[in-house]
Amino acid sequence: MMSLYLFSLFNGLVMGQAIFLVAAGLTLAFGIMKIFNFAHGAFFMIGAYVAHALTGQEAASLPLFLGAAFAAAIVVGAMGVATDLVVFRRLAGVPTEYTLIAAFSVMLLASGGAELVFGQGIHAIYPPAALGGLIQMGIPISVYSIFIVGAGVVAFLVLEIGLNRLWFGKLIQAVARDPWMSDVAGLRVQRIKLISVAISFALAGLAGGLLVANQSLSLDLGHSYLLLAFCAVIVGGLGSVKGAFFAAILFGLADSLNYILLPTMPGVAVYALLIVLVLIRPQGFYPELSQ
Amino acid sequence: MGSIMLELNGIEAFYGQAHILHGISLAVGEGERVAIVGRNGAGKSTLLKSVMNAGPKVRGEIRFDGMSLGTISACDRTRRGMTLVPEDRRIFTHITVAENIRLAQHGAGPGRDLPALDEVIRAFPILKDLTQRPGGQLSGGQQQILAVARGIATRPRLMLLDEPTEGLAPVIVESLAQEVITACDRFGIALLLAEQNLWFARQCATQVVIIDSGQIVFSGDWAAFDASAELVERYLAV
Ligand SMILES: Nc1ncnc2c1ncn2[C@@H]1O[C@H](COP(=O)(O)OP(=O)(O)OP(=O)(O)O)[C@@H](O)[C@H]1O
Ligand SMILES: [Mg+2]
Numbered sequence: 001m002m003s004l005y006l007f008s009l010f011n012g013l014v015m016g017q018a019i020f021l022v023a024a025g026l027t028l029a030f031g032i033m034k035i036f037n038f039a040h041g042a043f044f045m046i047g048a049y050v051a052h053a054l055t056g057q058e059a060a061s062l063p064l065f066l067g068a069a070f071a072a073a074i075v076v077g078a079m080g081v082a083t084d085l086v087v088f089r090r091l092a093g094v095p096t097e098y099t100l101i102a103a104f105s106v107m108l109l110a111s112g113g114a115e116l117v118f119g120q121g122i123h124a125i126y127p128p129a130a131l132g133g134l135i136q137m138g139i140p141i142s143v144y145s146i147f148i149v150g151a152g153v154v155a156f157l158v159l160e161i162g163l164n165r166l167w168f169g170k171l172i173q174a175v176a177r178d179p180w181m182s183d184v185a186g187l188r189v190q191r192i193k194l195i196s197v198a199i200s201f202a203l204a205g206l207a208g209g210l211l212v213a214n215q216s217l218s219l220d221l222g223h224s225y226l227l228l229a230f231c232a233v234i235v236g237g238l239g240s241v242k243g244a245f246f247a248a249i250l251f252g253l254a255d256s257l258n259y260i261l262l263p264t265m266p267g268v269a270v271y272a273l274l275i276v277l278v279l280i281r282p283q284g285f286y287p288e289l290s291q
Numbered sequence: 292m293g294s295i296m297l298e299l300n301g302i303e304a305f306y307g308q309a310h311i312l313h314g315i316s317l318a319v320g321e322g323e324r325v326a327i328v329g330r331n332g333a334g335k336s337t338l339l340k341s342v343m344n345a346g347p348k349v350r351g352e353i354r355f356d357g358m359s360l361g362t363i364s365a366c367d368r369t370r371r372g373m374t375l376v377p378e379d380r381r382i383f384t385h386i387t388v389a390e391n392i393r394l395a396q397h398g399a400g401p402g403r404d405l406p407a408l409d410e411v412i413r414a415f416p417i418l419k420d421l422t423q424r425p426g427g428q429l430s431g432g433q434q435q436i437l438a439v440a441r442g443i444a445t446r447p448r449l450m451l452l453d454e455p456t457e458g459l460a461p462v463i464v465e466s467l468a469q470e471v472i473t474a475c476d477r478f479g480i481a482l483l484l485a486e487q488n489l490w491f492a493r494q495c496a497t498q499v500v501i502i503d504s505g506q507i508v509f510s511g512d513w514a515a516f517d518a519s520a521e522l523v524e525r526y527l528a529v
Contacts, residue, residue, distance in 0.1 A: 174383050174394060181381035184345050186369035186398025186445075288385070 007139045008256050014145040015228075016252025017152025018211050023229035023236070023244040024155055025203030031176040031239030032196040033088055034096070038103045040204050040229070041222025042110035043079060047072035047208025048221055049118045052125060059128040059213075069209025073202040079110075080201025084194050092179075115219055127213035144214055151210050152248075155203070159241045172196050176239065177288070228255065231270065235277045237284025246285060247277075295357075296321045296481055297342070297449055302351035304334075304341045304505075311337045311347060312505040319449065324475065324482040326496035328489065328527060334505040335485035336378055339451040342483070343368055343375045355449070370400040372448035378457065378485075380438040384427030388418055388437055391426050392444045399445035406446060406478070414474045415440040417463070432459050436467065443474045449481045456488045468494035489527070501526050 022044055029037045051068040059065035087106055091099045126132065127144040134140045163169035175182045175192045183189045208221075215221065228251050235250070236243025251270055258269035297319040304312035311334050319325050327335050340346040342353060345365040353360045355371060365375075374395075383391050389408055396405050412418050417436050421429065429437065435455060442450050452471070456464045468491050475482055486492040492499060499516050501509035503526045509519065516523065 170386050170390065171394070171397075173385050177383065177385065178381055180345070181377070181383070182398075184343060184365045184369060184375050184377070184381075185395050185441075186366050186400060187394070188366065 003139050004260060008260050009253065010139065010141060010145070012253035012256030013249065014148050014252070015256055016249035017149045018207075019225060019228045019232050019252055020152045020245050020248035021148075021155055021207035021210060022204070022225040023232040023248050024159060024241060025200040025207070026229055027233045027236060027239055027241055027244040028159075028196060028203065029200040030233060032172065032193055032200070033092075033099075035088060035091070035099045035103055036230075037106075037200070038100070039083070039107035039110050040200075041226030042107045042114065043076050043201055043204040043222075044208045044225065045219065045222040046079070046110060046114050047076045047205030048212040048215075048217055049114060049208075050075050050205065051209035051212050052123060052217055053118075055128075057124065058126040062128050062130040065128045065131070065213070069206055072209035073206035076205025076208070077198045077202030079205075080198045081194060083201070084197040088197060089190060089193070111219060111222075118219075120219065123217040125213050125215060125217050131213070142214075148211065152245075155206075156241070156245045163241065228252075228270065231274050235274065235281075235284055237286040237288070240284065240286035240288065243284055243286035250277075294321050295319070296323075296355065297483070298352075298354040299342070300352040300354070302338070302341055302349060302353065304337050304347040304349050306337075306347055310505075312341060315351075315502070315505075315507055317500055317507065317510065319481050319483055321448075322475075322479055322481050323498065324472075324484065324496040325498040325500060326484045326486055326492035327500045327502060328486060328492055329502040330527065331487075333502045335502060336453050337505070338502065339375060339453050339483065339485055340377075342451055343373060345375060366398075369398060369445070369447075373451065374399075374442040374445050374447035374449070375451045376438050376442040376453060376455065378453040380431075380434045382426040382429065382434045382437055382441075384425060387423050387425055388429070389422040391437060392441055395441040395445050399447070403446055406444060408444075411440055411444045414443060414477075415470055417466075432463060435459060436463075439467070439471065443478065443480070446478050447480055449483065450475070452482060452484045454485055454487065456486065456491045464488065464491055467491075471495055 026037060026040045029035060050072040054068040054071055055064055059068060083106055087102055091102055131144040131147050133143050135143060163173060171187060171192055175187060175189050179189055231251050232244045232248040236247040250273060254269040254273045258266060262268060295318045299315055299317050302312055302315040303310065315338060327338060329335050337347050341349045343365050344363065355373065360368065383394065386394065392408060392411055399405065412422060415436050417433065418440060421433060426434065435458065439452065439455050442452065455467060459467065472495060474480065482495065484492060484495055493513055498512055500507055501522065508526055509522050
């Protein structure tokens with residue numbers, strides 16, 4: 001019984017880090033553009049397909065697996081550049097309803113494009129041999145799930161340090177917090193936004209490449225994570241990486257414990273948690289970028 | 292007065308459908324200091340933002356160093372040597388005082404002989420022990436001084452300074468006037484100051500312009516201003 005809970009807690013942690021990998025780019029995009037990027041899940045899915053195209057069903061080695069994930073990040077990041085130049089940039093100062101519709105149509109375009117290029121098939125993907133095994137730590141734990149937790153934590157630390165310690169990160173935050181003053185102060189606001197959107201999309205691509213193993217890869221891949229990632233972004237405080245990180249862990253745990261505590265009602269814990277947290281703290285954990 | 296640096300010809304400014312400024316023409320010489328005074332809502336801030344192209348839609352001609360600015364962005368105007376210190380301060384709260392100054396200097400672009408942080412702080416001693424404090428942890432008055440210091444730090448050729456005295460204690464207003472004059476003289480900065488505090492305006496500027504409902508109703512030096520007490524009564528009394 002004890003080990004069941006332990007197992008569930010660990011699974012929740014893994015799920016939480018997977019959610020965070022998707023939520024990280026989403027919250028960054030919101031912080032910068034005040035756009036809820038519905039297309040994020042579609043680009044996550046495209047990242048997974050790109051990585052799969054490079055490695056096949058099972059990457060031959062860990063470096064190849066990681067290389068494919070970074071390649072997916074670069075490809076999807078480039079799509080972010082195109083999306084910003086063609087769509088998002090033109091929406092600055094337009095009422096939010098329009099930007100929501102625009103993001104929605106980008107999503108339709110991206111999923112439609114993916115279907116044309118990658119087809120409708122469903123692929124079973126496995127992690128490379130180096131991440132394939134199980135280890136016993138009281139409970140059996142897959143090496144791949146430890147890898148996911150590690151990847152989530154590394155992504156979190158890199159983003160936190162990058163945004164709060166690096167000068168360019170501080171400039172990104174300046175633009176996110178006060179684009180008007182940033183422009184008046186002489187910052188190249190559009191360029192900084194473009195780079196931020198590219199980073200946000202690249203994170204989606206990277207997440208796709210990293211999370212693709214142990215999943216069945218299909219056009220629906222984005223959906224399962226996207227909803228939980230949205231929850232994490234909202235509860236974390238729109239635009240906050242730190243908030244999304246902790247909220248993602250909470251939602252991962254809720255989702256995982258749900259399976260053993262309320263097996264007949266899958267998913268209910270996530271919604272209950274969302275409602276409770278939004279009622280208690282409607283502004284989110286770290287609201288500074290959410291206006 | 293040296294050669295003309297900033298010249299406005301028939302400026303009209305709009306917020307959406309609202310027509311705020313009507314045919315504003317004025318000139319600021321190299322290193323000259325001009326005050327714009329007028330009641331709340333007269334259009335002072337709109338005028339400064341129009342010069343900067345930072346908000347209102349503007350028609351008419353703005354020349355800076357003899358060149359017509361056309362639709363050049365606020366960012367590029369800053370890089371050409373203007374700086375706007377907005378009335379709401381707009382200090383970045385997530386970075387320190389020193390970093391706020393550094394950010395402004397970064398934005399000013401390359402090729403300017405920028406003063407070192409120490410020199411900026413010496414010009415505004417209130418900031419002396421605050422350099423490492425996040426902007427969000429300053430009082431309103433400290434933020435106001437930092438906003439002015441941030442403008443000076445870019446060593447602009449022209450500073451557009453919007454109601455710097457608002458919310459400051461009288462003794463701080465006195466020292467700020469001295470600091471602004473000293474810094475402008477030292478760095479060769481011309482000043483276009485929007486102000487309701489006539490004492491401060493008189494300290495800082497040699498020329499004064501009264502605007503009312505978006506129109507210039509008086510323009511001259513302080514002697515002429517004092518000679519038209521009835522104008523002052525009509526346009527500035529509350
Ligand atoms: N963003 C805006 N949208 C619409 N109207 C505006 C906007 N900003 C200012 N106005 C209007 O323009 C007019 C001039 O405002 P402005 O802020 O330039 O006055 P001001 O002289 O700076 O006043 P104050 O001394 O109160 O700062 C006012 O009638 C104001 O209501
Ligand atoms: Mg004003």
